[in-house]
Amino acid sequence: MSSENYFPKRYFMVAGTFLLALLLYIDRICISVAKEPISSSLDLSDKQMGWVLAAFSLGYAFFQTPSGLMADRYGPRKILAGIVTIWSAFTALTAVAWNFSSLLVVRFLFGSGEAGAFPGMSRAIYNWFPLKERGVVTGINFSGSRLGAAFALPLVAWMIEDLGWRATFLILGGIGVVWAAGWYLLFRDRPEDHKSISEAEKAFILSNRQDKKVSLAKEKISFRQLSKSKNMWLAMGQYFCSNFTFFFALTWLFPHIKKEYGLETVEAGLYTAVPLIFGAFGNWFAGWLIDRIFKKGDWDRSRRLPAALGFALAAIGLVGSIFMDSAMGAILLLSIAIFGADMTLPPSWAFCVDIGKKNAGAISGTMNMAGNIGAFITALLFPYLLDWTGATTLFFIVGAILNIIAIFLWSKMRPQYHFTEY
Structure with a gap:
């Protein structure tokens, strides 16, 4: 029985991680x-x-590598169920913040809790999916985060207006606990251990996986090992640039558009959902392009070309948005920027699985740590530059320059080399 004659059960796992990404960004935005x-x-x-x-962003960045190491060592089943429970608790606790300091602490701990989500997904993808499907699966997962954010903008705006912000955070926290319970009950770390996977599908996965046999990573890897890898530094640098652009859409785009163009809350939510939907399309397109190029036998180009194209579009969109006089025009150009920024995600995370293998969680976590240092800077730089210059122009120019630098970094990256080799 060939793998094409039935609906592969491994895609149910993708549905679970897609919903995880959806929830991740609903809670975040x-x-x-x-x-x-x-x-x-x-x-x-x-x-x-x-x-x-x-x-x-700071909490999210600090706990990326430790969370990835735990996913490699203890498996994505336990780690993902645990971290979703933790971050859901801090989502709910946001509702009881009473001043600046308490809100600061809760949001730092919330970020720390969310840190292991994508590294855990990376380890699950390494265990469950053939190399030739890696681009599409990664694109689907990240599109969930963008659709979650887009869906959340008008929905959460409506919930806050009707229920209040405190009740909204409590409700979202409860939803996360439900996902965690379902994941722990239904998922297994390896397809070999899942009773509902047919023998035909197991054979297909094992014969097409990057490594025929996978196990939990028992040996420890150190920051010293990671710091010696040129591939690791390049991945971190380009992801810093990517997150600088995208995190603006998650943090300051909504209040910026609302204030700049005098929009009502729900109206602003609908406008600012558009770039995030474009981001989902960017993930799908890049995932498809990765696998299409890879099937032609060009592993390096399958990662580099989608990433370079994405960074170029992000730079064009950011610079173009400076010259727009209407909310519609600004959203159109920023949609191009976010489409491009999100095109860089599937190749980035596929690259981490490529060079990390059974240490994919630690590698992707380290890359994401660097990316979220970029996000941390974005969250602070936007209001400070706006206060200093009285305009958003300089912020968007800085973002465009970083995107151009990232194209150069990708030209030096080598997905076929393990992180200990290059």
Whole structure:
């Protein structure tokens, strides 16, 4: 029985990780939509809210590599179920913040909890999917995060208006606990251990996987080993540039568009959902392009070309948005920028699985740590540059320059070499 004669059960695992990414970004972007009522309730300035948004990124960055190491060592089943439970608790605890300091601490811990999500997914993908399907699966997962954010903007805006921001955070926290329970009950770390996977599908996965046999990573890897890898540094550098662009869409785009063009809350949510939907399309397109090029036998180009094209579009969109005088024009150009920025995600995470293999969690976590240092800088730089210059122009120019630098970095990356070899 060939793998084409039935619906592969491994795609149910993709449905689970897609829903995880959806939930991840609904919980993450809620703070941006709730900026005004939280600021009003807790008497916070824009700069203080910048620190609240940045605190998430800092916690998220610091715990990326440790979370990835845990996923490699203990398996994505336990780790993903555990971290979703933890971050859901801190989502709910956001509702009880009473001042700037308490909100800062809760959002830092929330970011720390979310840190293991994508590294855990990377390890699950390495265990479950053939190399030739890696691009599409990664693209589907990341599109979930973008659709989650897009879906959350108008939905959460409506929930906050009707229920209040505190009740909204409590409800979202409860939803996460439900996902964690379902994942732990239904998922297994390896297809070999899942009773509902047919023998034909197991044989197909094992014969087409990057490594025929996988196990949990028992040996420890150190930061010293990672720091010697040229591939690792290049991956970190380009992902820093990517996150600088995208994190703007998650943090300051909503309040910026709302204030700049005098929009109502729900209207602003609908406008700012558009770039995130374009981001989902960018993930799908890049994932398809990766696998199409890979099937032609060009492993290096299958990662580099989608990434370079994405960074070029991101730079063009950011610079073009500076010259727009209407909300519609600005959203159109920023949609191009986010489409491009998200095109860089599937090749970046596929690259981490390529060079990391059974250490894919640690490698992808380290890359994501660097990316979220970029996100941390974005969250702070936007309000400070706006206050300093009185305009957003300089911020968008800085983002465009970083995207151009990333194209050069990708030209030096080698996906066929393990991180210990290059």
